[in-house]
Amino acid sequence: MQLDAKIPGGPLAQKWDRHRFELKLVNPANKRKFEIIVVGTGLAGGSASASLAELGYNVKTFCIQDSPRRAHSIAAQGGINAAKNYTNEGDSIWRLFYDTVKGGDFRSREANVYRLAQVSNNIIDQCVAQGVPFARDYGGLLANRSFGGSQVQRTFYARGQTGQQLLLGAYSALMRQVGTGKVKMFPRREMLDVVAINGKARGIVARNLITGEIETHTGDAVVLCTGGYGNVYFLSTNAMASNVTAAFRAYKKGAYFANPCFTQIHPTCIPVHGDYQSKLTLMSESLRNDGRVWVPKNTGDKRRPQRIPEPERDYYLENKYPSFGNLVPRDVASRNAKEQCDMDKGVGETGLAVYLDFEDAIKRDGKEVIEKKYGNLFQMYEKITAENPYETPMMIYPAIHYTMGGLWVDYNLMSTIDGLFVLGEANFSDHGANRLGASALMQGLADGYFVLPYTIGGYLAGTPLEEITTGHSAFKESVTSVNDSVEKLLSINGKRTVDDFHKQLGHIMWDYCGMARNDEGLKKAKGMIQQLRAEFQENVLVPGSKKDFNQSLERAGRVADFLEFGELMIIDALSRQESCGGHFNEAYQTAENEALRDDENFCHVSAWEFTGKDKEPVLNKEELKFDNVELTQRSYK
Amino acid sequence: MTKTINLTLKVWRQKGQKKKGRLETYKAVDISTDMSFLEMIDVINEQLTLEGKEPIAFDHDCREGICGMCGAVVNGRPHGPEKGTTLCQLHMRHFSNNDTIVIEPWRSRAFPVIKDLAVERSALDRMIQAGGFISVNTGGAQDANAIPVSQEAAELAMDAAACIGCGACVAACPNASAMLFLSAKVSQLALFPQGKPEAAKRAISMVREMDMLGFGNCTNETECEAECPKEISITNIARLNREFYKAGFFSAEK
């Protein structure tokens, strides 16, 4: 299929205005005749549900957790970007756009990124109006800080709980609409299939996680805001319920999956400490504003950090990248940490950690200032490790954190299934091969508050939609297939638990499709995943029954999807014979060990098409054109 | 350095809302003190599964103390013995070898048990629906810096806004009152100029909703503040009371 991104014509800066003018409108009285299904209540789904309902649409909103306020977005710590230039440092929409395209290593779509930078300012206005308690200066105006990959301070924050506060803002708007009856909320539901009729998304099948009932819901459009798939690695900074299931089942129904191998490893997480560990904890990278990263100069130096004198410390980021120093983008910081540990300079019990040291910042600004900025992060660190970071340098190591890949969408955020829109981390759209810090919150809210409410109107106004009910054969088929897969999982009755399989899959993915990749390893991993998947089908042990609150069964379904999806990531990584951003193929690097792109052959989005169970997916390419920025080798020296 | 301990767990098992529950005893052996409390339950659940038994149902998601999904009463205390700590952030280093730990769900009329340790907390969402918001539609907001807010007010609002909605305050209160939860939201919004126009209406309708949902009255027992994992202060309750009385006396809202 020829992929058409539907990018509007005209100069970059006018595309969005022009498009909004050209989009067909649904008149206010007609909006109430439409019903829209939104799956997910993170920043993307929460903001979309509330905004659509305010416009007059009827909305049905679904989430896995017991309350929409608990979506994974709640855990974001550091902040949200906007091009306000309140700090008078010369920031602008253009600069935010440029930084994001460059940070993404030139693998994102110019027009989308420009729009994102444009609406970033509206987001901050909206959130303040809702009562989001952003940090403020003494004069009462909003405070800013800088964040990885940027030389201006454009990040807005609410202590170390920015995601929580933004999500509670969107949630309160959503609750207001639930109160008015415009949104019907379905918590503790897991979407297990998209129903397409005559090529258009017309509903979903979901499991009620309390009763186990399989439910069907019709709609005039379906909006997936189901987050990222980092948990394919088992250990990640994502919440436990984060999954690929919704996106993957849409993929199987005809939505293309774009750039699945583009995953982000975050440089500042608390290191792994045991095999019982269930997740990894992020230490916001805002810490790199004041913390200095170092390792001992000599290999195998096992002294306590305080005992290692200045001249015997290697502040490797500051030395190697004098202009960005500790603030280089995430992929660069992560790979450098791995490199140091591979050279046997890693610290801590496992040798898989580097120091992040606040001693100089505390000397310079005083403990109080540091506490005000990072108090809750320091506290969290101490709770987990029993070490006090005011006195002993933190230990950090990279961990899987974010997934740039996701369902392919056009400029309207619509997937290759008509009427199926995808927002937030679940789509692939704005971050290319690497996301800059504080840009995911911006994108989720941009999509939900300021993009979808317009583009979905254009779709609904211009598309004839016949009356349908859940009695339609497409719903019945979908329910049958969902039921069959649930029953299959319960009937295997093997000898290994779901988590046991998930951990093994995670190891394969981290070892062969993690921070650095090579063809040989990827090929090996592909075989290993196929084998593991076959064993899962015969040997997984899922206790309990289907008509019940059964958390093992929930996890089993998600892991079954990860076992198929992991292979798609490997296929994608193998096909992209270059390095870019988070995808680092060891065969392609510059003399300075930076990712070496091949713009001649790989300046495209890889959108994968499902062709059937156990069949190789088909690659469709969306060529990327850069008319406004020059493709350069990224350098943060 | 990593150390391990052995424990006896007494865990509340209840098959469903209408079913009778009881405490079951399990041995937890070789538990690393670096584990979190929930990781310790994971270990028990893996064992139970392999023995062909049903694992313990419990809610959790972020495992970093921010989503508010986890929570259980541990030895009589919501979220366990550590101050200012959610259950997922409680580490086993705070227990000793051979301890017996009793683990029960939140107990409140407004929070029926779904299964084992998982409870139904949608009543908290319903209170927010009754007024825990500022009525602004998307679009049309003025520039964010148009209304300055003093740093002090912003900090106080943030202190209140840190509530994670876990329900520990209700579980801790002898009257099962949700006053701390409710007051945190009313306070946060009342501290901002943009929240003022609806302040009276908000206080009245949220309190009314709380009464209807079957939560008890606040009689200043202060257990909520002591057990709150985010250390939300009861000064928020005083602020709520002020808003509420102001609303009653001076406003047309009834």
Ligand SMILES: Cc1cc2nc3c(=O)[nH]c(=O)nc-3n(C[C@H](O)[C@H](O)[C@H](O)COP(=O)(O)OP(=O)(O)OC[C@H]3O[C@@H](n4cnc5c(N)ncnc54)[C@H](O)[C@@H]3O)c2cc1C
């Ligand atoms: C620890 C951490 C810190 C971060 N810090 C920052 C930061 O400082 N700045 C920044 O910009 N970004 C940050 N990020 C990234 C950012 O938080 C996420 O990318 C973003 O919040 C994703 O939002 P979302 O709305 O797309 O999805 P999510 O918030 O993940 O929401 C997904 C929703 O979908 C629902 N769902 C999923 N599957 C199903 C299904 N099958 N059926 C029904 N419902 C389903 C879930 O219940 C949930 O409601 C951070 C991420 C992490 C992990």
Ligand code: FES
């Ligand atoms: S699991 Fe999120 S607060 Fe404990």
